[in-house]
Amino acid sequence: MSGTGVKRIGAIEAGAAALLLALAACSSPPARDRGNAADVAGVADHADNVAAPGNDAEAVAPPRSILRPEVAAPVPEPEAPRAEDAVVGFDEAGKILTDEARAALDALIASPAARAGGAFTLRGHSDSRGDDRANLRASRRRAETVRDYLAGKGIDPARQTVIALGETTPLVPNAHPDGSDDPVARQKNRRVEVHVAPPSPAPAAAPAAQGEDAASGNAAAATE
Numbered sequence: 001m002s003g004t005g006v007k008r009i010g011a012i013e014a015g016a017a018a019l020l021l022a023l024a025a026c027s028s029p030p031a032r033d034r035g036n037a038a039d040v041a042g043v044a045d046h047a048d049n050v051a052a053p054g055n056d057a058e059a060v061a062p063p064r065s066i067l068r069p070e071v072a073a074p075v076p077e078p079e080a081p082r083a084e085d086a087v088v089g090f091d092e093a094g095k096i097l098t099d100e101a102r103a104a105l106d107a108l109i110a111s112p113a114a115r116a117g118g119a120f121t122l123r124g125h126s127d128s129r130g131d132d133r134a135n136l137r138a139s140r141r142r143a144e145t146v147r148d149y150l151a152g153k154g155i156d157p158a159r160q161t162v163i164a165l166g167e168t169t170p171l172v173p174n175a176h177p178d179g180s181d182d183p184v185a186r187q188k189n190r191r192v193e194v195h196v197a198p199p200s201p202a203p204a205a206a207p208a209a210q211g212e213d214a215a216s217g218n219a220a221a222a223t224e
Contacts, residue, residue: 081112081198087171087191088146092183094126094138094190097149105146105194109153113198120160121195122146127186128167128174138190140164146192 086108088101097105108114124143126135143162151157167174170189176182 080201081116081118083118083198084108084111084113084196086194088194089188089191090142090145092187094142094187095145097145102149105149106153108194108196109150109155111196113196114155116199117159118196118198120150120155121163121197122160123163123165123193123195125165125169125171125189125191125193126167127189128170129186132166136164136166139166142190142192146194 086104088104089098090096090101091098108120114120122143124139124141124146126139126142128135130138140162143164147157147160147162150160167189171191172185172188174182174186174189
């Protein structure tokens with residue numbers, strides 16, 4: 001081969017090597033870019049590890065309430081009915097209920113104790129005029145007048161107890177301090193005192209489990 005041919009082959013090889021170097025430089029990013037890409041990939045991997053639901057080491061438990069259901073505040077029970085009392089008066093003759101007396105009886109009927117089925121106690125009284133037996137009968141008639149009024153309003157007579165006390169327990173003195181008669185005071189003494197007692201609470205039932213345990217124990221003892 002001549003010297004000219006050798007020179008041509010050498011020039012072609014040198015050009016090919018230069019072309020390969022140029023292509024390699026274009027396809028490979030600079031070192032600085034490679035470092036940034038590595039940083040981005042590292043941040044992405046860290047984010048995946050934090051957000052992954054299966055990663056127990058990195059997961060943070062949600063906040064929990066410090067109040068447990070078993071220590072929550074109990075629901076207050078409804079207040080039990082209270083006893084009710086009223087004093088009902090009569091007209092001057094001591095036979096007819098006054099308007100104030102009817103209003104007082106209506107209020108008792110609407111009270112929680114009465115609506116819960118409470119018992120009524122009616123204590124009849126009289127003033128001191130007349131003999132004891134007559135006053136005792138008059139006090140009973142007044143208590144029975146109240147009983148009939150309550151019955152007309154729906155209170156069963158079986159829930160009512162009539163007691164006649166006559167002149168034994170006056171509300172106020174029947175006479176003035178000088179001993180003279182006091183008609184106003186005597187009218188106040190012709191009265192009926194009404195007491196409504198709330199019903200007694202029902203006794204608590206024994207737990208069924210105790211009865212079952214006792215039955216089991218008796219059966220075991222019988223087999224032995």
